[in-house]
Amino acid sequence: MALQNGTNVYRRLFQLFRKADDKYNSGLFHFKKEKDRENFDNLTPKLSIDDKVLKDIFKNLYYPDSPYEFSVLPADILGQVYEKFLGKVIRLTPRHQAKIEEKPEVRKAGGVYYTPTYIVEYIVKNTVGKLVKGKKPGPRGSVSNLKILDPACGSGSFLIGSYQFLLDWHRDQYVNDGLKKWTKGKTPRVYQSQKGEWRLTAEERKRILLNNIYGVDIDYQAVEVTKLSLLLKVLEGEDEQSIGKQMALFQERVLPDL
Template identity: 50%
Template sequence: MANYNSAKQKAYDVILHLADNFQNGIKSKNETETRRYYIDKFFEALGWDVGNEKGKREVIHEDIVKVKGKTKFPDYGFYFKGKRVFFVEAKDTKVDIKNDSRPAFQLRSYAWSAKLGVSILTDFEEFAVYDCTVRPKENDRTEAARIKYFTYEDYLKEGVFDYIYDLFERENVANGSLDAYSENLCNRKGSETVDVHFLSTLDELRTKLAVVISKLNREMSEKDINYAVQQIIDRIIFLRVAEDRNVENYGLLALANPKNKNEDDFKNYGFNGENSYYENLNYIFDRANEKYNSGLFDEDAIVRNLNIDDKTIKDIIDELYTPKNPYQFSVIPVEIIGNAYEQFLGKTISIDKNHKAVIELKPEVRKAGGVYYTPEYIVDYIVANTVGEAIKGKTPDEIVNIKILDPACGSGSFLLGAYKYLLNYHKEYFLKNKTKKYMGSRYEIIDESGNLALWVRKQILINNIFGVDIDSNAVEVAKLSLLLKSFEDSFNVNEYGQGSLLNEKILPSLDNNIKCGNSLIGNDFYESHLDLDDATLYKINCFDW
């Protein structure tokens, strides 16, 4: 055996003891026992606080959310400084991890959606490490994208223990072991990150909608077509994310299919049996407007009165569910959706002389050589050194009156970073100080998952986050991203009674927080430019808060 330092030797000895117990027949019978007696202790040996005894919540048991018996999160999420670093999907020892492709696909779809480099599938008896930069496909063989496969008999062999320890031990992860490993994987042939693929999906959805709306609604202007397409896609994506995050029932969007004759759905959503797929979808939007009151689903004559054929809507909806859809919206970070949308907003719908819709780069984007967005790690750095400095040492009650404004917010990447920083700061403060009250409320601050309760997240958003942008579509995307972030980690949202307990809707309206306009030019500009036509005035879009 190699000469190890004391920490590594201690981990070796614990894993040796676990392997001996397993070898001697002290095996568990189900997944819960496997996790408790073997998997938990295995990762504790690697330095992780699996039982949360130190209060850091670096290992989240994410399988607490089940929808219709289906787990919506992997079994373990491993975090460092609030950032998710890898997943572990645990199985009982009856599962054939080496040859059964279903658990491998499940793990890979979670980790790929979360934009993780690697993740682990194990029942302790078997241990598989997967390259999660490769897009999963439901018919993949189990060895597809599998980097390493071991059994418990291999754990202590020369090279195997070193591989596991050097890559997944907590301090090594803190020092960048997974970052370097994942970067190498991303440069391999066949890798395709979720944000790139999601942008491609958005482009496909936009093209399908734009073509059919232009064809079947010939009186519409380019401006109205761009607006309608954006609104429909935003609403569909929001509801699809809400389904996977247990805010809506899974399959909600598919209920709009005219072939659905379920009487309960007719009663709940107002279907009359004669409507088209799109008309039924609008009834679902109406119901969402009553539930969320966020502005996203406000009744809109342009969107409401469109003529769209059933096949187009069905194709779009089907594209967001398995088997066509590789995403697990329950774990896709909102930042990834926002980055994809930022690229998406660099394109516009134009109508050619034959009245056909063409998707092309906006002139200013083409001139600039494409869309440039600020990488998340740079956003995090800037936010930490601005927002972080402004709130350092302050209590939540003192932070209430601090306003964070981005005067040219685009699709909201900096606002999202600031909001995320505030959420983490408040969460750490409340956990550290064991605070039970916030702003005089009698309701719980921390929910059953150990995260900030939704009502607290809403208050922080409304109190602290503000933005302006001249692009109306970008404003809508910024709102969408912030709303999705507000319930990103809030489990069982409906059960908290945000509608009845607090006598308000689940989500807040951001109309007073995120506004459309040119923040460089005030309304007094118009006094000296009375001769401008409406189109020019629309482009200038003077703004005064």
């Protein structure tokens, strides 16, 4: 990894953050004031971090020091990891040392609880599945009027499950309805990947996310985790080539504002 070599590591890392925001619009690296976006982060650009600290972190994120391959982890698994993190808080001791502790509400509840994937899938199938039955896809279809809300979303398990269900449902509907209708025009809804699979375009995945999926939580960190997981789901299965083609076609950054 190039950042592990040379000096001024943080400055170079920060430039990568800016390039990522210009391309993906993930919300993770919002360093400048923009219309219709929340308060920007003016702290990160001013930070100064020792090269050795960052190089040690990078080293532990990649093989052979890291046992995980983050590029192939599903969005829902990342959500569960972050959900566990949400149950912790960093406290400074009187001696100015950082100590990681469970949040008081988590200790009281006996720990952080997760909803198993099979339960999420069962509930989504028997709720969202029944709501879309017999309806039509597309921006003018009746499913576009469907609003799915999780009023206590946590790290987004149910929202991710609902979003995945809608993605699969729309793809199948478009394929079965006649591909010629949905692969042409200024805003195609599906395309065929290099592997021969029919996939929703990034633009269509964004439309479904913004139009159908809503979540609220009292913990702002949980909301950030949910947003990240949903944005990862938008990009799932994409590569540099497919992203580049769709950016050229739609003339906008890859990810939506959430």
